[in-house]
Amino acid sequence: MNCRECVEHLYAYLDRELTPELEAEVRDHLEGCEPCDEQYDFEEMFLKFVRAKCRAENAPPELKKRILRELFGE
C-alpha cells in the first residue's frame, strides 16, 4: 500500500469500517510511514473535535414537554 491509498482509507480505518485484510494493510503502512502516521493522528483528532463541538446541542426542554403532551396528553 502506498501513501495515497493509505490516506484514501484513513477515515474508514478510523471508523473501523475496513475489511480485516485492508485494515491490516493500513496498519502495516502506518507503522512504517511517519507522515501518514502523523496524518492519522491529525484526522483522529479532527473527528473527535467535530463530535465534541456538535454533541453539546440538545433538544430544548420545552420541546420535550410539548412532545410528551402530544403523545400522552400530559
Next chain:
Amino acid sequence: MADEKRDKRASFEREALIHLDALYRVARRLAGNEADADDLVQETMLKAYRSWDQYQSGTNAKAWLVTILRNAFINEYRRRTRRPETVDVDTLEPYAVFPEVQEEDPQGAFFDRIVDDEVLKAIDDLPEAFREAVVLSDVEGMSYQEIARVLDVPVGTVKSRLFRGRQALQGKLYRYAVEQGYIKGSVA
C-alpha cells in the same frame, strides 16, 4: 387495554424517547432553523408512536427514527426550509488540509480555538448529501451500514460522501482559522 397502552408507552419511552436529543441534532442540521427542527422532531415522534407496532423491539430504534425524520424532512420541509440544492455533489472540491499544516501544526491544535457555532455553521454550509452523512457518522456515531440504510444508498457511497464531506468541512474550518489568525497557514 389499559395495560396494553401502558406497555406501549413504557417501551416507547425506553427505546424511542431516549433518542430525542440525537433526533433534534439531526433535525437541526437538516432543517437549518430551530422552529422547523422542533416541528420535525415532534412530527417524527408522533409518527413513530403511531407506527410503534411496526418497530421490532430491540432492533435499531435510532436508525428507524432517523429514517422517519429524514423522510418527513424530504417530503414536507425541504422545499420551504432550504434553498433548493444548487451544488452538484460532484463539484465539491477535494481539499487536503493536513499537507498545509504539517509543518506548522501537525497536531491540529488550531481547531481547538474554533467555537462551537462556527463548526455548526460550517457543517450547515455543506451540500445536503455530505452534510447528512457527516452528521450521522461524526455527530451521531452511526455505522456506514446504518447510514446507508437511512440514506438508501450503497455503503460505498456513504464512504465516499464521508471522505469528501469531512475534507470539505476541514477545509472550511482551516480557512476560517487562517482568517482569524489562529494559524498562519499557506492559503493563497
